[in-house]
Each structure stands twice: as structure tokens, then as C-alpha cells.
Amino acid sequence: MLKRERHAYILHQVNLHNKVLSSSLCVDIQVSEDTIRRDLQELSDQGKVIKVHGGALSPSFNEVYYSPSQVYSRTEKKAIAQKAVSLIEDGMFILTGGGSTILELARSLPPQLKATFITGSIPAVLEYMHHPTIEVIVIGDKISKSSKITVGGEAVDKIRQIKADLCFLGVNAIDIGHGITDNDWDVVQLKKAMIESSRKVVCLTIAEKINTLQPIQVCSIGQIDTIITELPADDPALQAYREEGIEIL
Amino acid sequence: MLKRERHAYILHQVNLHNKVLSSSLCVDIQVSEDTIRRDLQELSDQGKVIKVHGGALSPSFNEVYYSPSQVYSRTEKKAIAQKAVSLIEDGMFILTGGGSTILELARSLPPQLKATFITGSIPAVLEYMHHPTIEVIVIGDKISKSSKITVGGEAVDKIRQIKADLCFLGVNAIDIGHGITDNDWDVVQLKKAMIESSRKVVCLTIAEKINTLQPIQVCSIGQIDTIITELPADDPALQAYREEGIEIL
DNA sequence: CCACTTTTTGCCGGAATTTGCGGGAATTTG
């Protein structure tokens, strides 16, 4: 990996997460800690980051008041993203939707990962695009401005032509009896197609949304292979799902 | 392999992967590292790539991390966008590419305009998405990270199925003899399809790019209906194009 | 076809950059 690439990657990470740890960077990028330290030093000299013991912070961190509730349940979603990343292997084809949990996943992808991500979500495409090595395939159709993803028959058709290894689904509501449910007709059509076109379906959801309902069903519990929440895998809140034979992470 | 060929190949690689290593290029093309270095130097002088120790990066690669305000020739592009907007009428279907001039156009759209914009450019989609009343249709396919547009056979096919009223084309190089030319094979395929699928083809270009050349032809002068530059319509620099029967704005 | 110029290319030697490593100082944490 070229020096400039590393710098770009580090800056991207800092701007996304407001901080980076030298220790995690050097395992991500696969270079020695000294190199990372020198990189941080240079970026710090340029004023792009603020160097601190053990890593670096975003320069805007000190200026603006940092509201932790800026993004709804950001920390939980980060934890979910971390677990989700562990399912991804080099060479995989991965279908993803949109939603803030998926975005967090996109930001947490290790930099040397070589996989192909397929999505109709514009914010997700933006995140994937920043990644140095992954391939991005966009599902085209009309944009739904509210959800910022492409929706419609063309999009559904395209997804049906795909057979992906993995499908990451950000979930609005999940319930043991009604499965995954949602509130946008067009988005539901897409999610249905995504589930059918994937060998393995992984649900990402914060615990808060477990056992909640929305008007339109996306799929039944039986179609889900894995559920990822911010809770530990053996949390009692997930017992019912475990009993249905769903893998819990 | 000829010098021009090498340059085209290098540019293609850079646009594809966002970076090239001198070491890998010289085994690919079977020339000495010195030749590659000189090639990269020249391309860097022309601003086509950014030379770094060990190789080169795509110029758009760094843009992402810098402020969007320092865009090259911003004021000129705004002037062009103003003129372009005057061609748009309610209810039109409009094909557009990517590029900073098109983005400026997207930002200049009047807020009550009701039209449908079709594009494969992710930055353009983002701009259109912010608009309250226009419809956005995304052309799907694999993302070219450097140009940030979808490229490939699927995208070309989709465009062919469309018959748009207008096509706005950001232009890299235009010449009276060679028409519009560009340097990325995949992008050229898209632009060709866009031109064929539109009733009226409008070129947006800053005056600086008039009478310049790139390796690959997009279309001949005869296929262009309108040219928009920041210059007044009767500027002598555009005389030759006017004589070809092209409308100048 | 031949001399002549221009361009291109490869090679060489020295300079510069980058990277990892070791040792000791400094900082953090319990």
C-alpha cells in the first residue's frame, strides 16, 4: 500500500469515527507501528489530524461540541458492524441494503478486503467507493428520495439475476411471529428480492427493534440465517430466535 | 508499445484501480522502470495522475478528502450551468454524465423544476437527490472509482433502452476535426450510448478545453447539437463550430 | 538511399525516500 493511500485511508477513518488507534491501524493496513506513527506525525504536521498518545483525533473534535446522540445509537451500530465484518471473506459477493447500520458496516471494512458489494443505496455506494480494494456494483432504477435507494421493477429484476454469498439487511422491525417487517412498500420489494438472491441472510439490528412490528412483511423468521445485535450472543432477549435455529452473533 | 498506447493504458489502469505501481506497470508493459517513470511524470504534468513515490494515484482520489469549494474553474462552470439550465423544460427526460460541470448544473436547477434526470454518476445522483421536485433514475452497473460513475455493458444497455429529450455531456476535450475525445475507454462507451439515446446533445465545456485532444473519440462534431461555454455566444474562438451548424450558447 | 536531426529508450551511479527494528525514554494505567 502506497504512503498516500495510507494517508487517505487514515484521514477517512478519522473523519468517520472521530478517532483512530495506532494499534488498530497497523493491523488493518498491515504495516509496522512505526510507519503508522510516522504517518500520523505527517498528517498532524499538516493539521489534518490531532495526534494523541495511542492514536489521533479529528481536528474538528476539539472545536465543535461533540454530541454523542448525533447519530442514533451510533455505538451500538458500531458494535454490530464489527461482528458483521467477521462474516466477510475475500472474494465474496455481498448484497446490502441501506440504513445507518449498513453504513457503519461499510465504514468498518478492513482496508485489504477484496470483495464485491452490490447495493442500490446511494449513501452505501459512497462509503464503499472510498474503500481501496472492494468492487462496487450499483443496482439502478428510480431513486426513492426518502430512503435514498433505488426502487422499482428494474432494480428487483437485477437483484433476481444475482446469486450473492451473503446478504446484509438493516432491519427496522423484527418479531418472532411476523419475521422482518417494514413500512415502505418499494423498499420491502427490494429486500424480498435480496433475500431470495442470497445464500445466507444476515440481519443487523439494534436490540431496541427486537419484537417490534411494522405494517408490511419482508420475510418470515425461517428465511433468516443469522441475526447480529449489539448484545452478547447468549443474551436471553434472543433466546426465542436461537430456538428457531437462527445463528446469533 | 507506443508511447501514446502506454499512456492510454496507464490512464485506464489508474481509472480502474485508483492507483498504479511503477513496478507492476513495467512488467505489464515490458519496458524499463525509467520509461514508466517518465510516462508518469508526463501524465502528472498534464494533471492526469498524481505521482507519488512508487507509482501514481488517480487525481480524483484525493479530491474526496478536500473541500469541494476549491474546484478547478468554479466560476466558469457556474456560468456554463446557468446557460444550460435555460434549455430545460418541465417534464423533460434528461441524460447526464458526471464531471464537475454537470455537478454545477445540478446545483443550479431551479427549485420548482419538474423533470426526470437519468445518470450513472454518483455525485450527480447526490445533487439531484437534494432537489425537491425532480425525479432521479440511476443507471446501475459496476462503479469506476476514479470517475465515480457506473460503467459496463449493463449500463450501456440500459441507456440504449431510453430515449431522452436532452443529453448534457461534460466534455474533456473537443476539436473541430476529431469531435469530442476522452481518455477512459469505459466512460467513452457510456457517453456514446448517451448521445445515441438523446434527441438533442448539449456539450458543456470550459473554453480552455476547446481545440484539445484525447486518445479516444466519443463522437464527431456532426452529432453535437449545442455547445455551451463560459464565453459569449459570438466569441471568435467558437466561429468554426458555428460554421458547422452547431448552436452556441 | 543516405546523411542529419529529433525523439525515445535503457542504463548507470549517486541521492533520496521509505520502512522495519532495536534500545531507551516517556506516558498511561492499575
Next chain:
DNA sequence: CAAATTCCCGCAAATTCCGGCAAAAAGTGG
């Protein structure tokens, strides 16, 4: 305070860069 981690400095190896030079190739004009 003590252990662990992180930082900093200098060094060495590897790689890359750069300017100059000469041979090869391509273009030019008679």
C-alpha cells in the same frame, strides 16, 4: 510504584528517484 504500552531517535536495508549519457528508433529533407 510497577508493569505495560507507546513514543522517539538513529540505523540499516531495500526500494525508488533523478540527471546525464549513449544507443536505438523514428522522422526529415535532399
